[in-house]
């Protein structure tokens with residue numbers, strides 16, 4: 654399927670975008686789900702001051718695909734990603750990684766799952782300033798007490814153009830290089846799923862394209878699953894699928910997204926609000 658939502662055939666035709674809620678958006682994916690939210694609900698506060706960040710979300714993230722999550726500010730994107738990645742807990746409902754319901758895990762099991770199966774890339778890089786690039790990249794593997802796969806380390810760092818930067822500390826690297834170090838750190842342990850929260854948010858367009866190409870390659874060549882939150886239609890156009898949130902609900906999705914379709918969908922959602 655190309656260039657249109659599975660359920661909103663009008664998406665993508667010029668001037669004909671209908672900003673209606675797509676009731677099937679977030680429906681079960683065709684292939685195996687690497688992660689899924691089942692009736693996931695997250696609220697903050699109580700009584701009159703309750704804020705609903707996620708409103709009973711059901712969504713699947715297909716294995717070996719690149720999914721982008723978009724939506725207006727405050728629509729629940731980061732909350733969804735953080736609940737899916739075990740970095741935050743939902744008020745009710747379940748977040749699954751593969752067949753594992755995260756709400757059933759004890760702290761130690763959650764730590765092991767995050768370490769063994771998930772990779773993270775954040776907007777703010779989150780590198781340790783006193784360590785070199787190489788040390789930052791291998792830190793999670795070192796902490797886990799595991800041996801770094803040296804061939805894979807060399808492959809990843811060379812693909813990321815970091816070979817001659819490995820002895821530098823973060824302060825001696827550009828923003829784009831620091832984000833590539835953060836990507837290498839997420840890739841080097843070969844996680845099943847890489848979650849990125851605005852992974853290109855602090856980068857110029859060249860560095861953004863590099864990082865997005867790396868994530869695309871992780872899916873196309875290395876059979877990994879990538880899920881990112883982004884505000885940037887260009888970044889989202891690297892994905893196989895974009896899901897759109899509004900007010901804590903999945904309201905639309907586009908498969909094989911093109912930039913214009915993404916922009917039209919975003920405008921539609923903002924107009925409805």
Ligand SMILES: Nc1ncnc2c1ncn2[C@@H]1O[C@H](COP(=O)(O)OP(=O)(O)OP(=O)(O)O)[C@@H](O)[C@H]1O
Nearest residue numbers: 697704705706724725726727728729730731732733
């Ligand atoms: N710790 C918190 N306490 C209270 N409300 C919160 C908290 N964290 C998030 N929220 C609220 O939950 C809602 C969803 O927030 P979230 O950060 O998931 O949105 P977002 O779509 O990622 O926004 P942005 O694009 O601005 O980063 C917002 O209304 C936000 O104000």
